[in-house]
Amino acid sequence: MTADSLTKALDAAEAHCLERGEKLTPVRKRVLELVLEADGPVKAYDLLEALKPGPGSAKPPTVYRALDFLMTAGLVHKVEALNAFVGCSHAHDEGGAELFICSTCGAVEERHGAPLPMNAPEGFMIQRSVVEHFGQCANCRPA
């Protein structure tokens, strides 16, 4: 991601939060920035390391709370299988995200817009759904 598109993504995220009546606080913004900057999925541990020096040096609960916020806001998805996080540029609150995880190079690509499952138990309110698909990406797949 170029510096320019990163700035744009952060601005869009800020607007998205305002629309929801929430604030993208400096630490939330910094965590999102780190996730977006990364080439692939980022572990919470790496975020903690990256946030160590500097103003408001973040303690683990702060980082986890920021990640929770970003997940609920639909700006970040957790890749459960890798226990890592990927940035999302779709800014969606609802609907499923589908993650395609390459087990060779670890690349994660998101497709989204999958419908919410129709067979949820009655009265169950889905807050987030992430479907993880495993396989090999186009680069790694043997020709």
Ligand SMILES: [Zn+2]
């Ligand atoms: Zn998404």
Ligand SMILES: [Zn+2]
């Ligand atoms: Zn791959």
